[in-house]
Amino acid sequence: MSTQAIIQSIKSHSTIIIHRHVRPDPDAYGSQAGLAEIIRASFPEKQVYLAGEGEASLAFLAEMDDIADDTFQEALVIVCDTANQARIDDQRFGSGKQLVKIDHHPDVDQYGDIQWVDTTSSSTSEMIYHLYKEGIEAGLKMNERSARLLYAGIVGDTGRFLFPSTTNRTLSYAADLVHYDFDRSSLFNEMYKTPVHVARLKGYVLENFTLHPAGYSTIRLDKDTLERFGVTATETSQLVGLLGDIEGILAWAFFVEEEDNIRVRLRSKGPVINGVAAAHNGGGHPMASGASASNWAETEDIAGELEEVCKAYQNEQA
Template sequence: MKEEILQKIEQYEKIIIHRHVRPDPDALGSQGGLAAIIKASYPNKEVYAVGEEEAGLTFLNRMDDIEDHIYEGALVIICDTANSPRISDTRYASGDLVIKIDHHPNEDPYGDIIWVNTEASSTSEMIMDLYLSGHDHGLKLDESAARLLYAGIIGDTGRFLFSNTTQKTHRYTAALLETGFSPSEIHENLYKISEKLVRLNGHVLQNFSIVDDCVGYIHLTKDTLKEFNTNASEASLLVNSFSHVEGLLAWVFFVDEPDQIRVRLRSKGPVVNKIAAKFNGGGHPRASGATVYTKDETRSVLNELRNICREYKTK
């Protein structure tokens, strides 16, 4: 599969790279890292990275603003996106050929070529794998690409704390660091936090609830976000605020947006992406996102979470 993808990259003169909406470090890291590798390896190719920007992550990579006609005869590569409705910029379907590169379960097998590896810690790790497969054929990894892939890996492994971190993850990280970028710059920018978010975090720690002795939840309403002068994207960064509470198996953050409610599901064992799939979402078995529209639906999500935790405890 990697060989086929490398052949297509070499074949096409225009390459447009997408990723999912509401991008996280792995989405931007894999997208931008792949773009940087292709640009360094094939200086004469037209390579674009597209999608909406996340204000707090623009230090990683900025998006290209391209016109519709650029898609004519172009290779489109979509990184880190399990489901086609979550692809940022729907023009991806206007390209000549679509490649999917992802590490989420392949529940929506869109694309002409599909490379999915659920064993990978991140899609950024997969892009490093792709680079190593093509290194002997002239692929180049420069400092800018390594910086982005590093950001994606530490983002999806929780700075190597999550169980998806493997020996391969550390080997690849070591190889990335050899290019000479500053990891401290990445860490400082990824994990800095504003005073207003610190104060909101205090509110979360004071007000989250636990049911069945193992399921945590909180709903941050529009009024709460207004009180702390924060938005849904900022508030969602606090999803793991109370994750280390003893006995907690899974938890859910509900965060109000103007016309919907953002749902962030996390787990230490129970599989939560099946719940997310029922509510307009998806993701990893232990880290998923979804969207609901009413308080009744938030109660339904919570009940689903309680049920799978009960089942998990009886195994």
């Protein structure tokens, strides 16, 4: 079984480097750093490192490490929450002695000496807690720091337990985690606080989104708009769920202009949208995906494809 193979690999390596995807979210940080804290608590003699660029908005969860090239030579490398190799933050991940993939996204890109992919899991953080439970007899230990991180990851990827990915197992694991002594109120405040400049952009989104008869919605956030509100492209991730409560919207897309392309954030309340993302250099879950467009004309193509999946969904429901 993959979990036992991963546990044995952790036990047999003295150096472990843990990666996650670029543009990290709470589950990326939670699974990466949560696993690191479990290993540190269980095997204090091991050297454990977090790889990738730090994200300022998630610094309350963990800080990344500076890792020398030669540290990888005899290391076990574990990549969390990343479906394809191109999106792994710090491309030295292939320089280690052994490579492990732990992920809950559809298996777009098979890589690693050991692969554990579970698309029924709400989050990779949920998978890490399952790994811990499987490894208790082998010496794995949980503490307040690891519990806080995994709880943050589960909360983030389930939309505070509102998304359909939330299962009985998800809630059971979350209930286990809250037995540990960490401040949930403080954690929620950090995860969901809205800076004033982002709140003002939220108002702009609510005034300017489009709603089409087929049930899809789009919002365009170009560089001029982002500069006007003083919001970075990364910070717009805080707004992606904003349209989900609006009556009549089945699926929606945020088109966010970055330096070299247009970031596409896709969400749905029914229509399957990860096929649209896969057709545009992306992927993800059936109800939550990401992609990229090379220009604004391509975003029109994406909007058209979103319309088609919404129409198909409506026909199925009729």
